[in-house]
Amino acid sequence: MNLQDIEKYDLGDFYHTDSDNPVYPGADFTTWKANMASVFGLFEPSLAAGPAPRTQLATRAGKQSVINLTSYNYLGLAQHPEVVQASIEALKAFGTGACGSPMLSGMTVLHRELESSLASFAQREQALLFNSGNAGAIGMISAMLRRGDVAVMDEHSHICLIEGAKLCGAKLQMFAHNDASDLDRILEKNKGCRRVVIIEALYSMHGDFADLASLVPVARNHGVDVVLDEAHSILAVGANGRGAAELYGVEGDVALSYGTFSKAFGNIGAYLAGADEALDYIRFYANTYVFSVALPPAVVAGVKAALEVATRDNDLRVRLHDNADYLRSALHSLGISTGSSNSHIVPIVLGSGRRLLYELTHELREQGLFVAPVDYPSVPEDQLRFRACVTSAHTKSDLDDALNIIEDVVVPRLRARAC
Ligand SMILES: Cc1ncc(COP(=O)(O)O)c(C=O)c1O
Missing domain, CATH: 3.90.1150.10 (Aspartate Aminotransferase, domain 1)
Known part of the structure; x- marks a missing residue:
């Protein structure tokens, strides 16, 4: 060597x-x-x-x-027989690729079924599918924020969250890891700007959860909405698999819930779940959604089967x-x-x-x-x-x-x- x-x-x-x-x-x-x-x-x-x-x-x-x-x-779940079988059947019925952006021809009935299953699972009005966790995070953040807005994040946040904020020119403000008083200070300092707090629920390099019970109330006290990235926690934690928000009892105070299919779902892709009013807008302004071919039907069927298996019991x-x-x-x-x-x-x-x-x-x-x-x-x-x-x-x-x-x-x- x-x-x-x-x-x-x-x-x-x-x-x-x-x-x-x-x-x-x-x-x-x-x-x-x-x-x-x-x-x-x-x-x-x-x-x-x-x-x-x-x-x-x-x-x-x-x-x-x-x-x-x-x-x-x-x-x-990547090798669970029901998941694999669902993908095989979709592959036979729909072929390999979606061959179109969701806006034009990429959506199938399977995509619509998955959107609706995810919305009910997340207890939200609507869910939107992305092709990867990385693309989804960049897409949703850059769809929401504009120059002059402030994206507030934990200093341990994943690069795709940071890059989403950079792409749209929003000001990025990081608070000390899991430090609610630092979050409070930063929100106070940026009073008067449009702000959003974006939190990673489970930190992928450290394996510790966000201190949601302390952080979320601070954001809400400032009247600022919280977006939660449950990449590593969705399906994996919470009595019903609804992630760290469920585990820490803050679901009602999280405006948008984001999860990836690349971890506990054993697949690829991501979703954003929230109110119709929010997602009806993001759907048209998330360029990684609008200008990218939709997930392959076989992936979508596998993700839907994984959701069913993982939520059947604990x-x-x-x-x-x-x-x-x-x-x-x-x-x-x-x-x-x-x-x-x-x-x-x-x-x-x-x-x-x-x-x-x-x-x-x-x-x-x-x-x-x-x-x-x-x-x-x-x-x-x-x-x-x-x-x-x-x-x-x-x-x-x-x-x-x-x-x-x-x-x-x-x-x-x-x-x-x-x-
Ligand atoms: C917190 C977080 N968000 C998003 C992503 C990106 O997800 P994907 O690998 O599905 O692109 C990751 C990847 O590990 C992640 O840790």
């Missing part, structure tokens, strides 16, 4: 490169990337099977069996939370920090040391554990980590095997560093 530059540079250093031609980066980036080949080789791994608890990675040496703690398939969620608690407490007993996680996203926090992060990623994969390395700038430089995603489909034996690998590979390195 030629990792001479590993502690010195990160991707942030090459946002501007030594190049006069924007199509090609400068030699500085190309040289650094070549030096870091063993690190870059860890990203964009190819799975040779589905995102199940035990899957296979395609490697140069062939297929490697691994325990998977990386996929967002929180309820195991079994999958109970198993998910039980598995998350099991993994988290076993990691603690190994002396490993899981940071502020209180959900099914369980970070394995290493601290500083990029070299350690990537060396351990290689060793874990060699030992058969597939877990995602998370580097700066996704997390602070002194909080580098692995992000373990638990699912309801993991058995205790999957988790025990993963823990044994972590005990053999990670624990000795952390102990040696502490000495």
